[in-house]
Amino acid sequence: MENLKLYLGTYNVGTNNPDARLNTLLGLPDDPKNEKFQLPDLYILSFQEVKAQPQNMLLDALFDDPWTYAIKDLLERYNYVKIKSVRLQGLLLNMYCLRKHLLNIREIESEYTRTGLSGMWGNKGAVSIRLSIYGCSLCFVNSHLSAHDNQLKDRVEDYNSIIKDQEFHVAETTEIFFHDYVFWMGDLNFRLHEDYDATPEEIERLVYKKECPKLFLFDQLRYVMNRGEAFSELVEADPEFPPTFKFEVGTDRYDHKRRPAWCDRILYRVNPHNYENVTLKVDQLSYKHHPCYQLSDHKPVTAEFNIKIPAKHLRLSTGMSVDQVDQVFSDYSERIVEFDKIVSWSQDEENTAKYRITQGIPATKDDWIGLFKENFSSLDDYITYEYVSKCSTPTPEGKSPMKGASSKNEQKYEITFSELPNRCKGSYCLVYFSQSEDKVISVLGISNAFPVIKEDSD
Numbered sequence: 297m298e299n300l301k302l303y304l305g306t307y308n309v310g311t312n313n314p315d316a317r318l319n320t321l322l323g324l325p326d327d328p329k330n331e332k333f334q335l336p337d338l339y340i341l342s343f344q345e346v347k348a349q350p351q352n353m354l355l356d357a358l359f360d361d362p363w364t365y366a367i368k369d370l371l372e373r374y375n376y377v378k379i380k381s382v383r384l385q386g387l388l389l390n391m392y393c394l395r396k397h398l399l400n401i402r403e404i405e406s407e408y409t410r411t412g413l414s415g416m417w418g419n420k421g422a423v424s425i426r427l428s429i430y431g432c433s434l435c436f437v438n439s440h441l442s443a444h445d446n447q448l449k450d451r452v453e454d455y456n457s458i459i460k461d462q463e464f465h466v467a468e469t470t471e472i473f474f475h476d477y478v479f480w481m482g483d484l485n486f487r488l489h490e491d492y493d494a495t496p497e498e499i500e501r502l503v504y505k506k507e508c509p510k511l512f513l514f515d516q517l518r519y520v521m522n523r524g525e526a527f528s529e530l531v532e533a534d535p536e537f538p539p540t541f542k543f544e545v546g547t548d549r550y551d552h553k554r555r556p557a558w559c560d561r562i563l564y565r566v567n568p569h570n571y572e573n574v575t576l577k578v579d580q581l582s583y584k585h586h587p588c589y590q591l592s593d594h595k596p597v598t599a600e601f602n603i604k605i606p607a608k609h610l611r612l613s614t615g616m617s618v619d620q621v622d623q624v625f626s627d628y629s630e631r632i633v634e635f636d637k638i639v640s641w642s643q644d645e646e647n648t649a650k651y652r653i654t655q656g657i658p659a660t661k662d663d664w665i666g667l668f669k670e671n672f673s674s675l676d677d678y679i680t681y682e683y684v685s686k687c688s689t690p691t692p693e694g695k696s697p698m699k700g701a702s703s704k705n706e707q708k709y710e711i712t713f714s715e716l717p718n719r720c721k722g723s724y725c726l727v728y729f730s731q732s733e734d735k736v737i738s739v740l741g742i743s744n745a746f747p748v749i750k751e752d753s754d
Contacts, residue, residue, distance in 0.1 A: 299602040300429070301581075303336035306438065306481040306560050308344040310545070310592030311386070313362040318370055321586055321596055328373045335374060336600065339392040340425075341367060342438030344483040345592070348385040348419075364390055372673035379675060382406035382423045387482075389423045389438040402428040402738040409461040411441070411454040422458040422482070426466070426475060430605045432576070433466075435475040439482040445490050445555065448516050455526040465734035473529055476576055477603055478565040480530055483594065486517035487557040496552040503538045503556060511539070515558060530563035533599075537585040540595040548587055560585075562599040574606040632657055633728040633741025641724070643716055643750040649726055650691060651741065652708040661685045662731040665711055670723040670745040675737075679724070680717060687712050720748045 303323060319326060322341075325333045343363055360368060361383070367390065368378050376392040379401065383389075387408075393401065404427045412420040422439035439458060442450035462472055469475050488499070492514040502511055512518070512534065520526045539556035543549065550556050562583065568576045581600040589596050632655045641647040649665075663685065666678030682688075688711040728741035 298605050299579075300337045300605050301334065302338045302340065302479070302601045302603060303598065304340045304342075304436075304479055304481055304562050304601070305596060305598040306342045306344075306483065306562060307589070307596035308440075308483040308541075308560065308592055308594035309363065310345050310594065311347045312591040313347070314366045315591050316589060318366060320588060321598070322367070322370065323598065323600070324370070324374065328375075335394060337394055337397060338429075339367075339371065339376065339390075340436045340479065340481075341390045341392075342436075342481050343386075343388040344438075344440040345386045346383070346388045361388065363388060368392070368673055372671075377673055377675065379427070380404050380406060380425050381676070382408060382425060384408040384410065384421055384423050385419055387421060387423045387438060387440055389425055389436065391425050391427075391436065393429075397429065398739050399742065400430050403433075403466045403736050404738065405464050405466065405734070405736045407462045407464060409458045411457050420454065422462070424462055424472065426464055426469060428466075432477065432603075432605050433469045433475040434477045434603075435464075435469070435472050435479070437462075437472060437478070437480045437482070439480065439484065441483070441485045443485045445487045447485075448487075448490075448520070451485060451516075452520055452526040465732065465736050473565065473567075476567055476570050477578065478530070479562065479601075480527070480564070481562040481597075481599075483559050484517060484561050485559050486515065486520075486561070487559070488555055489514045489516060489519065494555070496550060496555045499539075499556050500550045500552075503550075508536075508538055509534075511556075512558070517558070517561060527563060530565045532561060532563040533580050533583045535561075535583060535585075535597075537583075537597075540585050540597055542593045543590070543595065545593055546590050548590065551593060560594055560597040562597060564601065566603075571606060575604075576606075577604045578602070635726060635728075635741060635743035637744050638726070638746040640746050641713075641716070641748045643718070643720055643748055645751075646715065647713045648710050649713075649743065650708060650710050651728065651743075657730070657740070660730065660732060662733065664729050664731065666727050666729065667713065667716070667720075668725055668727055670725055672725075675727075675729075675739070678727075679720060680713065682711060682713055684709075684711065684728075716748060721750070723747050 371392050375395050377395050379391045379393050381390045406425050408423045410421040420440050424437045426435040441454045464470050521528050539558050541559040542551045542554040544551045566576050566578045579602040583599045585595045585597050633651050634654050636650040664681050664683050666681040688709045691708045691710045723745045725745050726743040730738040730740050
């Protein structure tokens with residue numbers, strides 16, 4: 297068993313763009329070379345009320361929105377790569393991982409659910425990302441539920457609608473709670489009970505007297521969890537921070553137009569006995585708010601977790617023998633696609649690369665190989681790409697047995713890229729993506745870095 301460290305964050309930004317350094321929000325040291333600091337393996341960052349006017353949505357479809365851009369720009373200094381981003385109007389969920397984990401990530405997929413106007417509008421709802429890492433399945437949900445003290449019933453209905461609506465395309469994890477680990481965060485909008493008749497001023501006085509535990513007894517989210525109406529499948533540490541809503545923008549003062557409440561939350565679930573001889577486990581390391589950020593009427597909330605990841609996975613439900621299961625859940629650190637060393641490519645000519653499949657995976661018609669900058673910071677940042685089914689052919693040398701493989705022979709392939717875009721200068725690499733018809737993506741191989749050279753003309 298080994299640990300992966302996760303860093304989760306949720307922030308209702310009130311249609312504002314970043315206006316301050318984000319190191320504190322992400323728990324990062326100022327110096328990227330600080331070797332004493334243990335970097336999280338994964339960042340999962342959720343936002344609500346990201347500016348979603350039509351012109352913004354059009355630009356964000358072509359370019360990263362300001363929050364994604366700012367965080368990606370910061371995290372790439374620490375050698376992170378953006379794995380996936382999913383957006384539904386003002387809802388945004390981004391996932392980043394340390395570069396060293398890229399070849400151990402499989403089956404990345406996203407979903408979204410509208411709950412506003414009875415499911416017709418996406419101002420409220422949820423977005424999610426699921427993936428497998430070292431064979432373990434993880435699902436992350438960012439939701440923005442119905443607002444106001446008197447809308448408790450609507451929040452419960454929103455939650456149950458999201459659970460029923462979200463459906464994934466990876467076997468055994470087609471629903472949110474089928475995953476080994478589930479993390480649910482967002483502006484859940486749960487308030488204090490309506491029958492708790494304290495005024496905003498009285499609640500604020502209790503906060504300043506550090507009597508938040510008294511207030512938390514009237515928290516609506518814990519009430520519905522205890523009654524089994526919503527979120528009862530999940531666990532939450534008691535917040536030891538004051539209510540994160542509602543503040544006067546630009547200050548640390550509560551806005552008395554609304555009663556203070558813990559709207560911004562992070563919960564989790566683990567299915568501990570999905571594998572034989574292994575018990576999955578979550579250790580929560582922190583749960584806090586960040587009062588120094590004042591651009592909206594919410595304060596951001598973050599949480600850190602260690603999760604246990606077994607080196608080998610033995611499914612209880614497969615009915616296979618141990619040997620058979622070991623073959624299925626093999627060591628994910630092995631590259632499934634291996635590229636031959638590439639010396640250089642030419643800017644003005646067709647270029648080729650050779651690769652071989654080192655494990656028995658079927659290629660699909662949507663598999664593709666992308667050309668990326670050597671130190672790319674997002675899986676979306678390909679320069680150009682080619683589909684394997686259209687531009688790849690078996691090589692004459694083909695069919696040579698793999699080292700340590702079964703008696704089956706493996707075929708070697710060659711892929712051809714047409715003339716490259718003129719902007720190609722510097723060092724690049726190739727990345728092999730497996731992509732299903734349902735847009736489930738896995739990273740199966742990365743080539744060495746190589747230069748793209750522009751030939752001198754006569």
